Structures are given as C-alpha cells and as structure tokens.
Amino acid sequence: MNDVLPGYVPIFMFVVLAFAFPVVTLLVARLIRPSTGGVAKLTAYECGVDPVGDARERYAIRYYLVAILFVIFDVEVIFLFPWAVIYDQLLLFGLIEMCVFLGILIVGYVWIIKKGAIEWA
Amino acid sequence: MDFFVDYILEPGVKIGVIVLVLPLLVGYLVLMERKLIAFMQVRLGPMRVGPHGLLQPIADALKLMLKEDIVPRGADRLIFIMAPVVALVPAFIVLSVIPFGPSITVPVPDGFQWPLQFVEREVPLFITDLNIGVLFILAVSSIGVLGIILAGWASNSKYPLLGALRSAAQMVSYEVALGFSIIGVLLLAGSLSLVDIVNAQSGDGHWFVLYQPIAFIIFWICGVAETNRAPFDLPEAESELVAGFHTEYSGFRWSLFFLAEYAAMIVVASLMVTLFFGGWLAPFGLRLLPESLAGIEGAFWFSAKLLFFIYSYIWFRASWPRYRYDQLMHVGWKVLLPIAIANVVATAVLVLLLEG
Numbered sequence: 243m244n245d246v247l248p249g250y251v252p253i254f255m256f257v258v259l260a261f262a263f264p265v266v267t268l269l270v271a272r273l274i275r276p277s278t279g280g281v282a283k284l285t286a287y288e289c290g291v292d293p294v295g296d297a298r299e300r301y302a303i304r305y306y307l308v309a310i311l312f313v314i315f316d317v318e319v320i321f322l323f324p325w326a327v328i329y330d331q332l333l334l335f336g337l338i339e340m341c342v343f344l345g346i347l348i349v350g351y352v353w354i355i356k357k358g359a360i361e362w363a
Numbered sequence: 364m365d366f367f368v369d370y371i372l373e374p375g376v377k378i379g380v381i382v383l384v385l386p387l388l389v390g391y392l393v394l395m396e397r398k399l400i401a402f403m404q405v406r407l408g409p410m411r412v413g414p415h416g417l418l419q420p421i422a423d424a425l426k427l428m429l430k431e432d433i434v435p436r437g438a439d440r441l442i443f444i445m446a447p448v449v450a451l452v453p454a455f456i457v458l459s460v461i462p463f464g465p466s467i468t469v470p471v472p473d474g475f476q477w478p479l480q481f482v483e484r485e486v487p488l489f490i491t492d493l494n495i496g497v498l499f500i501l502a503v504s505s506i507g508v509l510g511i512i513l514a515g516w517a518s519n520s521k522y523p524l525l526g527a528l529r530s531a532a533q534m535v536s537y538e539v540a541l542g543f544s545i546i547g548v549l550l551l552a553g554s555l556s557l558v559d560i561v562n563a564q565s566g567d568g569h570w571f572v573l574y575q576p577i578a579f580i581i582f583w584i585c586g587v588a589e590t591n592r593a594p595f596d597l598p599e600a601e602s603e604l605v606a607g608f609h610t611e612y613s614g615f616r617w618s619l620f621f622l623a624e625y626a627a628m629i630v631v632a633s634l635m636v637t638l639f640f641g642g643w644l645a646p647f648g649l650r651l652l653p654e655s656l657a658g659i660e661g662a663f664w665f666s667a668k669l670l671f672f673i674y675s676y677i678w679f680r681a682s683w684p685r686y687r688y689d690q691l692m693h694v695g696w697k698v699l700l701p702i703a704i705a706n707v708v709a710t711a712v713l714v715l716l717l718e719g
Contacts, residue, residue, distance in 0.1 A: 248369075249370075250493070251371065251491075252370065252490050255371070255375055255378055256456045256458075257456055260382065260452045263382055263455070264452075267615055274428060274429060275429050275614060284433065284434075285435065285436060285437075286437055286519060286520035286611065287435075288520070288521065293437075296437075298516075298519065301528060305528050305531070308532045308535060308536060311696075312535035315700075316538065316539060319539060319543060320498075322543075322546050326707075327549055327554060327555055330714070333718065337715055348704070351701075360692050360697065362688055362689035
C-alpha cells in the first residue's frame with residue numbers, strides 16, 4: 243500500500259460521523275418536541291398574507307450567466323493550482339506558458355465585461 | 364494492527380472530539396458575537412442565563428430541540444429534509460485537513476493487557492495531512508452551496524428562493540477571486556498540503572502575509588463574502604428577504620444551517636491563519652514553553668490567531684452597512700478578480716527573478 247491512500251480513510255470516517263450528527267440530533271429532537279400542526283403553520287411565509295401564486299416563477303437570467311462564468315473561471319483556477327505547485331521547476335517556461343493561458347482568459351474576460359454580463363444596475 | 368491504530372483508531376478519536384466539541388464551540392461563538400456586538404452598541408447582551416449569560420448557548424440549544432419542526436405544505440419534502448444535511452456535512456469534513464498544531468506526545472495504553480502499560484505516543488494535532496489539502500478544502504466547501512440552493516428551491520416560497528439565488532451567485536462569484544488569491548501562496552510554498560505550507564513559513568517571521576499582502580486582503584474579503592457574513596449578508600438580508608434561504612426552516616433543522624454557517628466561518632478563519640499567518644508558528648520565533656510542550660504552544664498560537672479573525676468577522680458586522688447587490692457583483696468581478704490575477708502574475712515574475 244502506498245503512503246497517500248490511507249490518508250483518505252479518516253476522511254471517509256469523518257463523512258460518516260458528520261452525517262450521523264444531524265441524523266442523531268434530529269431523531270432526539272423528534273422524541274422531545276411537540277407537534278401540533280395546523281393549516282396556518284404549514285403555509286409558505288409571505289409576511290402574514292396568503293401566498294400569491296407559486297414561488298417557482300421566472301427569475302433574472304443574470305443568475306444563470308454568473309453560474310456559467312463561474313464554471314469557466316473556476317476551471318481556470320484549478321489549472322493554475324498544479325502550475326503553482328511545480329513553478330520552482332518550470333520557471334521561465336512556466337511563466338511564458340501561463341501568460342499565454344491567462345492572456346486568452348483576459349481577452350474573454352474583457353469581452354464579458356464589455357458585453358455587460360455582470361451589470362446588475 | 365499498526366494500520367488500525369494509525370488510520371482508524373487515532374483519527375476516530377480526533378473526529379469524535381471535533382464532532383462533539385464543534386457544536387459547543389459554535390454555541391459560544393454565537394454568545395461571543397452577541398456580547399461583542401452588544402458592547403459595541405453600549406448594551407449588555409445576554410445576562411439572564413448563568414453569570415453574564417454564560418449558559419445562554421446551552422439554553423438556546425435546548426430551546427431549539429424543543430421547537431416544533433415544520434415542513435411547509437407546498438415544499439418538496441425529501442429535498443427540504445436533505446438540504447440542511449448537505450449544507451452541514453461539507454462544513455464539518457473540511458476541518459479534517461486543517462492543522463491545529465504540530466504533534467503532542469501523550470501516554471496511551473499499550474495493547475489491552477491488564478494492568479495497563481502506558482507508552483508515549485506522538486499524536487499530530489490534525490486528522491489527516493493530504494497532499495492536495497487546499498484543493499480538497501476548495502472542492503468540498505463548494506458543495507455547501509448546493510445545500511443552500513436546494514433549501515431555497517425545496518421551500519417553494521418566494522423569500523427562500525430569492526435568498527438562495529443571491530447566495531449561490533455571491534458564493535460562486537467570490538470563490539473565483541478566492542482561488543486566485545490562494546495561488547500566490549502556492550507559488551511560494553510549492554505544495555498543496557497545509558502542513559507543508561505552515562512549515563514553509565517557519566523561521567523568524569517569514570509569514571506569507573509579508574510576501575502576499577494583496578492576496579491576503581483579497582482572501583479576507585472573499586472569505587467574509589463566502590460565508591455570507593456582513594457586510595456581504597445579502598442572502599439573509601432581514602430587511603428585505605426575512606431570513607433568506609432558511610425562512611421556512613424551524614427548530615433543530617434550522618439550527619443545522621446555523622451550525623454550517625459558523626463552521627464555515629471557523630474554516631475560513633483557520634485557512635487565513637494557515638495560509639498567511641504561519642498556522643501554529645509563534646510570531647518572531649517566540650518560545651514560551653519548553654520543547655516538550657511545543658505542541659500545546661502551537662495549538663495556543665493557532666487559537667489566538669483564529670480568535671482574532673473570528674473577532675474581525677464580528678467587528679465587521681458591527682461596523683459596516685450591507686452592500687447593494689450590484690455593488691457586490693461589481694466588487695467581486697471587476698475589482699477583486701483583476702487584482703487577484705495581477706497578483707498571481709506579479710508573484711510569478713518575482714519568484715522567477717529571485718530564484719532563476
């Protein structure tokens with residue numbers, strides 16, 4: 243067995259225990275809390291008046307745009323991580339490579355800004 | 364046997380301690396926040412339960428346990444129940460790679476024979492040291508956004524949905540600049556393991572904040588925005604969205620979201636300490652305790668720095684008004700992101716000039 247994989251064993255144990263925490267506490271709470279119900283309690287909160295229509299209506303397309311932009315930029319960041327770790331071996335070659343990579347990214351970024359994708363006003 | 368002790372028994376004990384202590388810690392963090400904000404506003408804060416309100420967190424936890432748990436009629440029941448768990452679990456498990464200190468030596472029983480024989484055992488004050496630690500934290504902590512989105516969607520109510528959308532857009536926007544600001548540190552440390560990053564800062568005050576002040580400030584701002592804290596608390600803006608994505612939650616299910624938020628605060632503050640402020644290392648190579656107690660001293664320095672950054676969260680909340688949403692997006696995408704990218708390039712050039 244190599245040295246890296248056993249380091250993940252505790253993480254799987256932590257996942258199990260972290261799941262156990264809400265399950266156990268919610269079960270305990272279920273045993274001791276009251277449960278009276280009632281129609282008014284079960285309606286969606288809308289400042290005291292009856293809810294008007296369904297909540298799942300149309301919402302601003304900008305949220306969708308931000309999500310797409312996030313995917314692009316986050317992938318760029320992930321590409322930079324391994325580059326940063328071995329940068330002391332790559333040096334000049336690595337710097338030029340990354341400047342090309344970031345240059346393409348920045349052209350896209352400027353285009354996005356010009357198009358007004360992040361304008362909320 | 365060795366594998367069992369090293370990778371199952373010892374981490375198991377530490378995980379158990381974290382899972383039991385963290386909720387208590389969060390409870391007292393809330394009390395600290397209430398007290399500090401009260402003092403900053405010339406009030407007394409909680410005073411009734413216990414001396415100076417010291418038992419307030421216990422009373423609050425009990426109250427939350429005894430509160431009715433309501434699932435709204437129109438809600439998507441399964442997702443509504445799952446969402447707090449999805450938000451909480453990632454906030455917990457990222458703690459597994461954060462180094463709280465170096466190793467301490469404790470006497471542990473040697474096998475199960477009677478009478479017990481004790482041997483000295485070196486126990487590191489972190490659960491596991493992954494060679495991809497930073498990446499693991501970024502990857503796992505972004506699962507937390509899903510919990511918020513699911514909660515907002517499943518509630519089938521207008522305020523939670525709006526809160527969840529805002530929250531998700533805000534968290535993903537600031538995560539990009541946050542990622543770029545970490546790269547500056549990685550260029551200096553040359554490793555993704557958090558223990559290696561701390562060790563790379565050892566020596567007389569060679570903390571990375573001295574080399575990466577801009578990255579640190581970006582990380583600080585983004586960290587506050589990532590945890591949805593004031594002045595970036597738009598997802599929970601009381602005056603417009605009631606309580607944001609957890610409006611429809613009640614009882615202990617609600618408090619799971621609260622736990623997740625505060626656990627995330629602790630994680631971001633620990634990351635700031637680890638990446639920029641030398642983790643468990645003492646300032647200026649100070650040494651208060653003898654060599655044999657270095658582990659305890661390390662844990663002390665880590666906690667002291669952690670407490671400062673947690674204090675700063677509360678300080679911000681008491682000092683600054685909330686951002687407007689267009690300002691928030693403007694700062695994230697058009698100010699912090701370009702500065703962070705420029706910082707990465709500048710750091711790379713400097714490292715090349717100094718090393719090459």
